[in-house]
Amino acid sequence: MTRPRAASDRFVAQLPDHIRSQVAVIHSPLLKIEPLTVAVESDESAGLIFSSANGVNAAALLNVDRCLPAYCVGPATTQAAQDAGWDAQMRGATAQELVANLLKLRPRSPLLHLRGEHSRGNVAERLTESGLTTREQPIYRQQLLPLSDEASQAAEDNQPIIAPLFSPRTARHFADVWAGSAPLWLAAISEAAAEPLKTLRFERLKIADEPTPDKMQKAVKKLLNHVMRVESAPGAD
Structure with a gap:
């Protein structure tokens, strides 16, 4: 494994x-997952995006605001976010599906994608280009x-x-x-x-x-x- x-x-x-x-x-x-020691500025965000359970775990360690809704990729990430105290919804099995579904849903924005230093899918960029303002911030490192x-x-x-x-x-x-x-x-x-x-x-x-x-x-x-x-x-x- x-x-x-x-x-x-x-x-x-x-x-x-x-x-x-x-x-x-x-x-x-x-891979070894190492949470980053960073300050997450979520005060102006209307919701969070998690594309992995690693992001959820790192956000929990950083005490990111649990009052914000969380839009997640996949059942495992969604369950991790719910267990950590977020009102989490699965919005796709892949990053591509999440982007498409959020563009249909049009939740309040700006959104904040909390991710690893290495990430695929360009979630924040694609959402922002389509009119749903989204910031992104790496909060963990994936060491080979x-x-x-x-x-x-x-x-x-x-x-x-x-x-x-x-x-x-x-x-x-x-x-x-x-x-x-x-x-x-x-x-x-x-x-x-x-x-x-x-x-x-x-x-x-x-x-x-x-x-x-x-x-x-x-x-x-x-x-x-x-x-x-x-x-x-x-x-x-």
Whole structure:
């Protein structure tokens, strides 16, 4: 698992029991989330935008105003914001959907997008260009990490490895640090995340039908089914 540990644990916990019983989970987070020590000026904002649970957690540590409504990407981010005390609404499964839905909703503005230092989607820019004034502020850092010792050792083994990649940035980083010879089965959350993985030698690359945890779980299940068929085929080692 390549996400930060808490997010990886949630992803694995939601897989069916029969799937978890057939795999050994190796944790190798490729990102470390570090909240920034910044002052968030939200007094003039009419609402917040969260595009990740990491943004929610960092905002909670910074004591950002809980009285503001929060417009969120995805169910996990929405639930995190609700649990942290915000009146949070899911307004799309992706940043693109959130932008489209907010432009239809036209909530009071200006809005404030609290995000990481590295962010895709240009949410604030696209909303502002379409007449819904939105500011943005990075409130956490995503530090790239090497493969864990356990992952590096497994990479040199002959057992199949299923690696889910949840963002283009972590996919690029994985492609840079992977130097193993183990059979590699890849799940990418989007076409953009899949692109840098195409430089690797792999058995199969599955792209999620939609960039959501549910679709990524389905992609992982399909890969596991393929792996099991290959491993049980006549003549397989």
